[in-house]
Amino acid sequence: MTSPSPFRNYGRVIKHFASTRAAEVLALQASPILGTVLGGFNLERSSFIRLGLLLLGSLMLxxxxxxxNDWAGQSSDNRDPRRAVLVFARRGISNRQVVRVATAFLILANVIFAAVGIPAILLGAAIxxxxxxxxxxxxFGKSTPIMASTNHLLGGALHFLLGYTLFRPLEAKGLLISLFFGLVFAGGHLNQEVRDYDGDLLTGIRTxxxxxxxxRTFLASLLTFTAAYAMLAALAELGILPRLLLWTMTLWPLxxxxSIRALQHGLGFETAVWMQRRYxxxxACIGLVMLVR
Structure with missing residues (x-):
């Protein structure tokens, strides 16, 4: 009986993670896309080529x-009833295969970023x-309260800058805009910790x-999102972002x-997921307005 070919094995790894993570990976590309638009993207052919390379590298990264993260957290995930069904080992996938795929993604990202430019290499390495x-x-990891969200704040800002620096050098304007994206990432992460509370408590992850x-964590999430809305309004008022974005402040009361409705309903997995879809x-609406130039 012949054993499966290595390519088939690694194809199975990629297929598994595509089924569990593809939606999140694709959604996160909004930050560098908006970064390129706000950073001076134009309709020249060379710009499209560079944008395509950057997005491919960002997808790999x-x-x-x-x-x-799934490889590093498999032990705790196995003890969490909600996450256990998604653990790769239960699909007959080995640790070595996952590590090799993760490493391959990182190498590919760096090779692509090398073709894009030094800022992409440095920002990719930082992420x-x-x-x-x-x-x-x-x-400084997921088991450390506050630090985990700080990590997301920095990561969200850097991911935006990955796109922003494609067509212009790093500058104060870009850093200020990146703070908005970082705050959104951090606010979302705090809501995610509320969502995963039961599993994290069970597995000893001290979020x-x-x-x-x-x-308190949900209110901290709301406060962080409020800071993001305030940052957006300030950037629009100063002319750093389109003034049309001032109208998006009407979304904050919603x-x-x-958030009040979520608190009244009772915080838990389903409520946090419900809130996640809405914010x-x-x-996403704010992002679409940012595309108006």
Whole structure:
């Protein structure tokens, strides 16, 4: 009886992670796409080629982040009833195969970024370093309250800058805009910790929700999102972003109303997922307005 070919085995690994992580990987490409638009993207052929390369590299890098995090967290995931069904080992996939795929994604990302330019290489390396800390560090990782969300704040900002610096050098304007994206990432991560509270408590992962409680963490998420809305309004008022974005401030009361409804309903997995869908919709609307030039 012949054993499956290596290519077939690794194809199975990629297929598994595509089924569990593809939607998140694709959704996260909104940040560098908006970064390129706000950074001066034009309709020249060379711009499309560079944008295509950057997005391909970003896809590889983001895939690496998720695959590596799933590999690093498999022990706790196996003890979480909600996550256990998605653990790769239950699909007959070995640790070695996952590590090799994660490494391949990172190598491919760096090769592609090398073709794009030095800023892409440096920013990609910084994002990969944050991923390593989040997944593996006992002091700066997912098990450390506040630090995990700080990691997401920095990662969200850097991911935006990955696109922004494609057509212009890093500058104060880009850094200010990146803070908005970082705040959105951090607010979303705090909501995610509320969503995963039961599993994290069971498996001993000391997130902010486990350490401070779901209610406080959810309110911290709302406060972080509010800071993002305020940052957006300030950037629009100063002319750094299109003034049309001032109208998106009307979305903030809706965000608050939904948050109050979530609190009244009772915080848990389903409520956090319900809230996640709604704030993602709101920020998707803001992203579309950003495309207006």
């Amino acid at each position: 983001t895939a690496h982040v998720f695959v590596f 990969a370093a944050l991923s390593l800390l989040y997944s593996c560090s006992p002091a 902010s929700a486990v350490a401070f409680g779901c209610r 965000h608050v109303a939904w 993602r919709f709101l920020f």
